[in-house]
Amino acid sequence: MTENQQHGLRRPNDPPMLLLTSLASGPKHGYALLKDVEDFAGVTLSPGTLYGAITRLEELGLIEPLAGVDRRRPYRITASGAATLREATTQMRRLAEVGTTRLRLIGGFAS
Numbered sequence: 001m002t003e004n005q006q007h008g009l010r011r012p013n014d015p016p017m018l019l020l021t022s023l024a025s026g027p028k029h030g031y032a033l034l035k036d037v038e039d040f041a042g043v044t045l046s047p048g049t050l051y052g053a054i055t056r057l058e059e060l061g062l063i064e065p066l067a068g069v070d071r072r073r074p075y076r077i078t079a080s081g082a083a084t085l086r087e088a089t090t091q092m093r094r095l096a097e098v099g100t101t102r103l104r105l106i107g108g109f110a111s
Contacts, residue, residue, distance in 0.1 A: 015045055015053035016062075020077060020085040023063060029072035030054070057081065 022028060022036040030050055038044050045053075054075060057063040062081035066074045077085070 013041065013043055015049050016057050017085075017088060018043060018045070019050075019053050019057060020062060020081055020088075023075060023077040024082065024085060027066055027074040027076040029069075029074045031072070033075075 018037045018041055019033055021040070022033050025036075028036060030047070033054075034045055034047075034050055054063065058065065058075075060080075062078055062084055063075045064078055066076055068074075
């Protein structure tokens with residue numbers, strides 16, 4: 001079982017995957033995470049989904065909280081989180097390449 005399967009990161013639209021992707025560009029607090037995910041992925045997360053995913057990622061050691069600013073608590077990706085994201089994106093890229101190649105073979109994908 002790969003590290004991503006252990007962490008449940010199998011789909012590109014999984015909230016934990018979206019949060020790791022967002023945090024790869026730098027630390028963010030909850031609202032900034034929501035807006036960034038919406039901007040780059042077109043996915044609107046509910047606050048419950050967001051904070052559930054944050055809790056899970058923290059428990060797995062993939063992200064960590066930073067000192068709060070006002071009432072906002074920023075989070076950052078850890079080295080383990082970056083490695084997990086790297087593995088997940090590599091697997092997704094491989095799947096996309098195979099899928100694209102196979103679609104071209106049947107004429108279902110124009111280059």
